Amino acid sequence: MVRYADRAANVKPSTIREILHLTQQSEVISFAGGLPASDLFPIGRMREAADRVLSDAANLQYSITEGEVRLRELLAWQSAELADPSNFLVVSGSQQGLDLAGKLFVNPGDAVVVEAPTYLGALRAFDVYQATYVAVPSDGEGIEPSGVEQAFRNGARFLYLNPNFSNPTGRTMSERRRHQIVDLAEEFDAIVYEDDPYALLRFSGEFVPPMITMSSSNVLYAGSFSKILVPGLRLGWLSGPVPMIEKLTMIKQAADLHTSTTTQALAAEALADGFLERHVLQVRAYYLVQRDRMLQALTAHFPPGTTWTVPEGGMFIWVTLPVDLDATSLLSQAVAEGVAYVPGAQFFPNGGGSNTLRLAYSVATLVEIDQGIERLGRLIARSTS
Ligand SMILES: Cc1ncc(COP(=O)(O)O)c(C=O)c1O
Structure with missing residues:
Protein backbone atom coordinates (compact mmCIF):
# COMPACT_ATOMS: atom_id res chain seq x y z
CA MET A 1 0.00 0.00 0.00
CA VAL A 2 1.24 3.52 -0.80
CA ARG A 3 2.31 5.34 2.36
CA TYR A 4 1.15 8.94 2.53
CA ALA A 5 2.54 11.59 4.87
CA ASP A 6 0.64 11.96 8.16
CA ARG A 7 -0.72 15.34 7.09
CA ALA A 8 -2.62 13.70 4.21
CA ALA A 9 -4.87 12.00 6.78
CA ASN A 10 -6.33 15.43 7.50
CA VAL A 11 -7.24 16.13 3.88
CA LYS A 12 -10.99 15.73 3.57
CA PRO A 13 -13.19 15.82 0.48
CA SER A 14 -14.65 19.27 -0.03
CA THR A 15 -18.39 19.35 0.45
CA ILE A 16 -18.46 22.60 -1.47
CA ARG A 17 -17.07 20.85 -4.53
CA GLU A 18 -19.69 18.08 -4.21
CA ILE A 19 -22.40 20.71 -3.97
CA LEU A 20 -21.05 22.61 -6.95
CA HIS A 21 -21.53 19.40 -8.94
CA LEU A 22 -25.20 19.46 -8.01
CA THR A 23 -25.59 23.00 -9.18
CA GLN A 24 -24.37 22.07 -12.64
CA GLN A 25 -27.71 20.36 -13.21
CA SER A 26 -29.31 23.24 -15.02
CA GLU A 27 -32.77 22.78 -13.50
CA VAL A 28 -31.45 23.43 -9.98
CA ILE A 29 -31.51 27.06 -8.83
CA SER A 30 -28.29 27.38 -6.90
CA PHE A 31 -27.74 29.63 -3.93
CA ALA A 32 -24.83 27.35 -2.97
CA GLY A 33 -21.63 28.39 -4.70
CA GLY A 34 -20.38 31.88 -3.79
CA LEU A 35 -19.29 32.66 -7.32
CA PRO A 36 -19.12 36.23 -8.60
CA ALA A 37 -21.73 37.11 -11.24
CA SER A 38 -20.17 36.50 -14.65
CA ASP A 39 -22.31 39.34 -16.11
CA LEU A 40 -19.91 41.65 -14.26
CA PHE A 41 -16.74 40.38 -15.92
CA PRO A 42 -15.29 43.27 -17.98
CA GLY A 274 -9.02 54.43 -12.58
CA PHE A 275 -10.89 51.47 -14.06
CA LEU A 276 -10.85 49.63 -10.73
CA GLU A 277 -12.61 52.52 -8.95
CA ARG A 278 -15.23 52.81 -11.72
CA HIS A 279 -15.79 49.09 -12.02
CA VAL A 280 -16.35 48.43 -8.29
CA LEU A 281 -19.20 50.97 -8.34
CA GLN A 282 -20.94 48.80 -10.90
CA VAL A 283 -20.20 45.60 -8.97
CA ARG A 284 -21.62 47.08 -5.75
CA ALA A 285 -24.78 48.36 -7.44
CA TYR A 286 -25.38 44.93 -8.98
CA TYR A 287 -25.05 42.99 -5.71
CA LEU A 288 -27.21 45.49 -3.84
CA VAL A 289 -30.11 44.77 -6.21
CA GLN A 290 -29.51 41.02 -5.81
CA ARG A 291 -29.39 41.28 -2.01
CA ASP A 292 -32.55 43.37 -1.82
CA ARG A 293 -34.42 40.92 -4.01
CA MET A 294 -33.40 37.99 -1.83
CA LEU A 295 -34.32 39.84 1.37
CA GLN A 296 -37.76 40.67 -0.10
CA ALA A 297 -38.27 37.06 -1.15
CA LEU A 298 -37.23 35.79 2.30
CA THR A 299 -39.74 38.11 3.96
CA ALA A 300 -42.45 37.00 1.58
CA HIS A 301 -41.87 33.24 1.63
CA PHE A 302 -40.00 32.07 4.74
CA PRO A 303 -42.15 30.90 7.66
CA PRO A 304 -42.17 32.55 11.10
CA GLY A 305 -39.41 31.24 13.37
CA THR A 306 -36.80 31.59 10.62
CA THR A 307 -34.31 34.48 10.83
CA TRP A 308 -31.56 35.81 8.56
CA THR A 309 -28.75 38.34 8.43
CA VAL A 310 -28.83 41.59 6.43
CA PRO A 311 -25.35 41.97 4.89
CA GLU A 312 -23.96 45.44 4.10
CA GLY A 313 -21.89 44.02 1.26
CA GLY A 314 -20.53 40.82 -0.20
CA MET A 315 -22.59 37.89 -1.41
CA PHE A 316 -24.04 35.93 1.49
CA ILE A 317 -27.09 35.73 3.73
CA TRP A 318 -27.05 33.40 6.73
CA VAL A 319 -30.34 31.77 7.66
CA THR A 320 -31.25 30.26 11.03
CA LEU A 321 -34.10 27.75 10.90
CA PRO A 322 -36.22 26.64 13.87
CA VAL A 323 -33.91 24.61 16.19
CA ASP A 324 -35.38 21.22 15.42
CA LEU A 325 -34.70 21.49 11.67
CA ASP A 326 -31.51 20.03 10.22
CA ALA A 327 -30.36 21.91 7.12
CA THR A 328 -28.03 19.06 6.08
CA SER A 329 -30.82 16.47 5.92
CA LEU A 330 -33.11 19.00 4.25
CA LEU A 331 -30.64 19.61 1.41
CA SER A 332 -31.44 16.50 -0.62
CA GLN A 333 -35.16 17.36 -0.54
CA ALA A 334 -34.34 20.94 -1.53
CA VAL A 335 -32.27 19.75 -4.49
CA ALA A 336 -35.09 17.37 -5.49
CA GLU A 337 -37.33 20.45 -5.55
CA GLY A 338 -34.80 22.35 -7.63
CA VAL A 339 -32.98 24.61 -5.17
CA ALA A 340 -29.54 24.33 -3.52
CA TYR A 341 -27.78 26.00 -0.58
CA VAL A 342 -24.85 25.18 1.70
CA PRO A 343 -25.79 23.63 5.07
CA GLY A 344 -24.35 25.80 7.84
CA ALA A 345 -22.89 22.91 9.85
CA GLN A 346 -20.08 22.77 7.26
CA PHE A 347 -18.68 26.04 8.54
CA PHE A 348 -18.34 24.97 12.19
CA PRO A 349 -15.01 23.20 12.78
CA ASN A 350 -16.06 21.54 16.03
CA GLY A 351 -19.76 20.85 15.42
CA GLY A 352 -22.94 22.89 15.81
CA GLY A 353 -25.04 25.00 13.47
CA SER A 354 -27.24 22.14 12.27
CA ASN A 355 -30.23 24.47 11.86
CA THR A 356 -28.35 27.06 9.78
CA LEU A 357 -27.64 27.51 6.08
CA ARG A 358 -25.82 29.87 3.73
CA LEU A 359 -27.48 31.49 0.74
CA ALA A 360 -25.45 33.24 -1.97
CA TYR A 361 -27.37 35.86 -3.95
CA SER A 362 -24.55 36.64 -6.37
CA VAL A 363 -25.24 34.30 -9.29
CA ALA A 364 -28.97 33.60 -9.53
CA THR A 365 -31.15 35.86 -11.70
CA LEU A 366 -33.80 37.97 -9.96
CA VAL A 367 -36.54 35.62 -11.18
CA GLU A 368 -34.57 32.61 -9.93
CA ILE A 369 -34.17 34.31 -6.55
CA ASP A 370 -37.97 34.66 -6.28
CA GLN A 371 -38.63 31.10 -7.41
CA GLY A 372 -35.82 29.47 -5.44
CA ILE A 373 -36.65 31.24 -2.17
CA GLU A 374 -40.35 30.42 -2.63
CA ARG A 375 -39.51 26.71 -3.09
CA LEU A 376 -37.22 26.72 -0.08
CA GLY A 377 -39.77 28.60 2.05
CA ARG A 378 -42.43 26.02 1.19
CA LEU A 379 -40.11 23.16 2.07
CA ILE A 380 -39.15 24.73 5.41
CA ALA A 381 -42.79 25.47 6.29
CA ARG A 382 -43.77 21.87 5.44
CA SER A 383 -40.88 20.46 7.48
CA THR A 384 -41.68 22.64 10.51
CA SER A 385 -45.34 21.75 10.75
C1 LIG B 1 -13.43 34.35 2.86
C2 LIG B 1 -12.73 33.89 1.63
N1 LIG B 1 -11.39 33.86 1.62
C3 LIG B 1 -10.70 33.47 0.53
C4 LIG B 1 -11.36 33.08 -0.62
C5 LIG B 1 -10.52 32.66 -1.80
O1 LIG B 1 -10.62 33.56 -2.84
P1 LIG B 1 -9.58 33.65 -4.04
O2 LIG B 1 -8.59 32.54 -3.88
O3 LIG B 1 -10.38 33.53 -5.28
O4 LIG B 1 -8.92 34.99 -3.91
C6 LIG B 1 -12.74 33.09 -0.66
C7 LIG B 1 -13.45 32.65 -1.88
O5 LIG B 1 -14.62 32.58 -1.97
C8 LIG B 1 -13.45 33.51 0.49
O6 LIG B 1 -14.79 33.56 0.54
Missing part, protein backbone atom coordinates in the same frame (compact mmCIF):
# COMPACT_ATOMS: atom_id res chain seq x y z
CA ILE A 43 -14.55 41.08 -20.97
CA GLY A 44 -14.10 43.84 -23.58
CA ARG A 45 -11.70 45.74 -21.35
CA MET A 46 -9.74 42.56 -20.64
CA ARG A 47 -9.56 41.60 -24.31
CA GLU A 48 -8.00 44.96 -25.18
CA ALA A 49 -5.65 44.70 -22.20
CA ALA A 50 -4.67 41.15 -23.26
CA ASP A 51 -3.71 42.41 -26.68
CA ARG A 52 -1.30 44.93 -25.20
CA VAL A 53 0.02 42.44 -22.62
CA LEU A 54 0.77 39.82 -25.26
CA SER A 55 2.73 42.24 -27.41
CA ASP A 56 5.45 42.40 -24.74
CA ALA A 57 7.48 39.19 -24.30
CA ALA A 58 8.41 40.22 -20.73
CA ASN A 59 4.82 39.48 -19.77
CA LEU A 60 5.33 35.85 -20.80
CA GLN A 61 8.66 35.43 -19.01
CA TYR A 62 9.52 34.19 -15.50
CA SER A 63 9.41 36.99 -12.97
CA ILE A 64 10.13 37.86 -9.34
CA THR A 65 8.28 36.05 -6.54
CA GLU A 66 7.03 39.26 -4.89
CA GLY A 67 4.83 40.06 -7.88
CA GLU A 68 4.65 42.77 -10.52
CA VAL A 69 5.51 46.18 -9.10
CA ARG A 70 2.69 47.80 -11.12
CA LEU A 71 0.18 45.54 -9.49
CA ARG A 72 1.62 46.00 -6.01
CA GLU A 73 1.56 49.77 -6.49
CA LEU A 74 -2.10 49.55 -7.37
CA LEU A 75 -2.66 47.78 -4.05
CA ALA A 76 -1.03 50.36 -1.86
CA TRP A 77 -4.45 51.73 -0.90
CA GLN A 78 -4.08 51.08 2.76
CA SER A 79 -2.49 52.99 5.63
CA ALA A 80 0.50 55.23 5.07
CA GLU A 81 2.82 52.69 6.74
CA LEU A 82 1.66 50.03 4.31
CA ALA A 83 1.81 52.10 1.15
CA ASP A 84 5.03 50.53 -0.05
CA PRO A 85 5.21 47.63 -2.54
CA SER A 86 7.57 45.80 -0.16
CA ASN A 87 4.61 45.29 2.17
CA PHE A 88 2.82 43.25 -0.51
CA LEU A 89 3.16 39.78 -1.94
CA VAL A 90 1.06 38.82 -4.94
CA VAL A 91 -0.37 35.32 -4.54
CA SER A 92 -2.17 32.88 -6.81
CA GLY A 93 -5.64 33.64 -5.49
CA SER A 94 -6.01 34.72 -1.87
CA GLN A 95 -6.59 31.03 -1.14
CA GLN A 96 -2.84 30.57 -1.60
CA GLY A 97 -2.32 33.11 1.19
CA LEU A 98 -4.04 30.73 3.59
CA ASP A 99 -1.75 27.91 2.55
CA LEU A 100 1.39 30.05 2.91
CA ALA A 101 0.25 31.31 6.31
CA GLY A 102 -0.43 27.71 7.37
CA LYS A 103 3.14 26.84 6.42
CA LEU A 104 4.57 29.85 8.25
CA PHE A 105 2.51 29.83 11.43
CA VAL A 106 0.95 26.42 12.11
CA ASN A 107 2.83 23.47 13.62
CA PRO A 108 1.13 20.04 13.75
CA GLY A 109 -1.44 20.07 16.55
CA ASP A 110 -1.40 23.87 16.97
CA ALA A 111 -4.67 25.53 17.88
CA VAL A 112 -5.95 27.93 15.23
CA VAL A 113 -8.56 30.30 16.61
CA VAL A 114 -11.57 30.88 14.36
CA GLU A 115 -15.00 32.37 14.57
CA ALA A 116 -17.76 29.77 14.49
CA PRO A 117 -19.01 29.67 11.77
CA THR A 118 -16.06 30.49 9.53
CA TYR A 119 -14.85 30.21 5.92
CA LEU A 120 -14.64 26.54 4.98
CA GLY A 121 -11.69 27.08 2.63
CA ALA A 122 -9.60 28.38 5.55
CA LEU A 123 -10.34 25.27 7.60
CA ARG A 124 -9.42 23.04 4.66
CA ALA A 125 -6.17 25.00 4.10
CA PHE A 126 -5.10 24.76 7.76
CA ASP A 127 -6.16 21.09 8.01
CA VAL A 128 -3.20 20.26 5.77
CA TYR A 129 -0.90 21.64 8.49
CA GLN A 130 -2.63 19.44 11.08
CA ALA A 131 -4.27 22.36 12.85
CA THR A 132 -6.78 21.89 15.62
CA TYR A 133 -9.44 24.56 16.09
CA VAL A 134 -10.68 26.73 18.90
CA ALA A 135 -14.10 27.87 17.72
CA VAL A 136 -15.05 31.14 19.39
CA PRO A 137 -18.66 32.35 19.18
CA SER A 138 -19.54 35.81 17.94
CA ASP A 139 -22.17 38.41 18.78
CA GLY A 140 -23.52 41.28 16.66
CA GLU A 141 -20.08 42.99 16.66
CA GLY A 142 -17.99 39.99 15.66
CA ILE A 143 -15.86 37.40 17.42
CA GLU A 144 -16.10 37.61 21.23
CA PRO A 145 -12.85 39.02 22.72
CA SER A 146 -13.23 36.99 25.93
CA GLY A 147 -13.08 33.75 23.91
CA VAL A 148 -10.07 34.98 21.93
CA GLU A 149 -8.29 36.03 25.12
CA GLN A 150 -8.94 32.63 26.68
CA ALA A 151 -7.59 30.86 23.59
CA PHE A 152 -4.45 33.04 23.63
CA ARG A 153 -4.02 32.37 27.37
CA ASN A 154 -4.18 28.66 26.57
CA GLY A 155 -1.32 29.04 24.11
CA ALA A 156 -2.96 29.66 20.71
CA ARG A 157 -1.09 32.26 18.61
CA PHE A 158 -2.92 32.34 15.29
CA LEU A 159 -6.39 33.81 14.74
CA TYR A 160 -8.20 33.64 11.41
CA LEU A 161 -10.95 36.20 10.72
CA ASN A 162 -13.02 37.30 7.72
CA PRO A 163 -14.29 40.60 9.12
CA ASN A 164 -16.20 42.18 6.21
CA PHE A 165 -19.46 40.61 4.95
CA SER A 166 -18.14 37.32 6.12
CA ASN A 167 -18.38 34.07 4.29
CA PRO A 168 -20.66 32.46 5.45
CA THR A 169 -22.67 34.86 7.65
CA GLY A 170 -22.55 38.14 5.72
CA ARG A 171 -21.80 39.92 9.02
CA THR A 172 -19.24 42.70 9.54
CA MET A 173 -17.06 43.19 12.60
CA SER A 174 -17.40 46.58 14.35
CA GLU A 175 -14.47 48.99 14.54
CA ARG A 176 -14.43 48.81 18.33
CA ARG A 177 -14.20 45.02 18.20
CA ARG A 178 -11.38 45.16 15.64
CA HIS A 179 -9.37 47.36 18.02
CA GLN A 180 -10.05 44.98 20.91
CA ILE A 181 -8.86 41.99 18.89
CA VAL A 182 -5.74 43.75 17.61
CA ASP A 183 -4.89 44.84 21.17
CA LEU A 184 -5.18 41.24 22.34
CA ALA A 185 -2.99 40.03 19.46
CA GLU A 186 -0.32 42.56 20.40
CA GLU A 187 -0.54 41.69 24.11
CA PHE A 188 -0.05 37.96 23.42
CA ASP A 189 2.19 38.34 20.37
CA ALA A 190 -0.32 36.47 18.27
CA ILE A 191 -1.09 36.85 14.56
CA VAL A 192 -4.44 37.92 13.16
CA TYR A 193 -4.96 36.69 9.60
CA GLU A 194 -7.39 39.26 8.18
CA ASP A 195 -9.01 37.60 5.18
CA ASP A 196 -10.78 40.36 3.26
CA PRO A 197 -11.72 39.34 -0.29
CA TYR A 198 -15.06 41.20 -0.14
CA ALA A 199 -13.66 44.51 1.19
CA LEU A 200 -14.57 46.60 -1.84
CA LEU A 201 -18.06 45.13 -2.15
CA ARG A 202 -19.69 47.36 0.46
CA PHE A 203 -23.02 48.67 -0.80
CA SER A 204 -24.52 50.02 2.43
CA GLY A 205 -23.47 51.15 5.91
CA GLU A 206 -20.21 52.79 6.92
CA PHE A 207 -16.66 51.81 5.92
CA VAL A 208 -14.83 50.10 8.79
CA PRO A 209 -11.01 50.32 8.70
CA PRO A 210 -9.15 47.04 8.29
CA MET A 211 -7.22 45.67 11.27
CA ILE A 212 -3.99 45.86 9.27
CA THR A 213 -4.21 49.65 9.70
CA MET A 214 -4.40 49.19 13.48
CA SER A 215 -1.22 47.15 14.00
CA SER A 216 2.13 47.40 12.31
CA SER A 217 3.33 44.01 13.57
CA ASN A 218 0.60 41.48 14.32
CA VAL A 219 -1.80 41.47 11.37
CA LEU A 220 -1.42 39.72 8.04
CA TYR A 221 -3.98 40.94 5.51
CA ALA A 222 -5.23 39.02 2.47
CA GLY A 223 -7.04 40.61 -0.46
CA SER A 224 -8.35 39.24 -3.73
CA PHE A 225 -9.03 40.26 -7.31
CA SER A 226 -11.58 37.47 -7.65
CA LYS A 227 -14.62 39.50 -6.64
CA ILE A 228 -13.58 42.86 -8.07
CA LEU A 229 -12.25 41.69 -11.44
CA VAL A 230 -12.49 37.95 -12.27
CA PRO A 231 -11.64 34.83 -10.25
CA GLY A 232 -10.22 32.95 -13.23
CA LEU A 233 -6.98 34.95 -13.20
CA ARG A 234 -6.28 33.51 -9.70
CA LEU A 235 -4.87 36.71 -8.27
CA GLY A 236 -4.76 37.88 -4.69
CA TRP A 237 -2.31 39.51 -2.34
CA LEU A 238 -0.93 39.44 1.17
CA SER A 239 0.14 42.53 2.99
CA GLY A 240 1.88 42.89 6.30
CA PRO A 241 5.13 43.84 8.00
CA VAL A 242 8.18 43.52 5.72
CA PRO A 243 9.93 40.71 7.69
CA MET A 244 6.75 38.61 7.56
CA ILE A 245 6.25 39.31 3.84
CA GLU A 246 9.88 38.32 3.22
CA LYS A 247 9.37 34.95 4.95
CA LEU A 248 6.17 34.35 3.02
CA THR A 249 7.95 35.26 -0.20
CA MET A 250 10.58 32.57 0.40
CA ILE A 251 7.88 30.02 1.17
CA LYS A 252 5.97 30.99 -1.96
CA GLN A 253 9.11 30.75 -4.04
CA ALA A 254 9.49 27.14 -2.94
CA ALA A 255 5.86 26.44 -3.81
CA ASP A 256 5.44 27.98 -7.27
CA LEU A 257 8.29 30.46 -7.97
CA HIS A 258 5.76 33.22 -8.61
CA THR A 259 2.19 33.93 -9.60
CA SER A 260 1.61 33.97 -13.36
CA THR A 261 3.41 36.95 -14.89
CA THR A 262 0.84 37.06 -17.65
CA THR A 263 -2.27 37.25 -15.48
CA GLN A 264 -0.63 39.86 -13.22
CA ALA A 265 0.17 42.03 -16.23
CA LEU A 266 -3.35 41.54 -17.53
CA ALA A 267 -4.91 42.65 -14.25
CA ALA A 268 -2.57 45.65 -13.91
CA GLU A 269 -3.35 46.72 -17.47
CA ALA A 270 -7.11 46.18 -17.18
CA LEU A 271 -7.41 48.00 -13.84
CA ALA A 272 -5.18 50.97 -14.73
CA ASP A 273 -6.37 54.56 -15.30
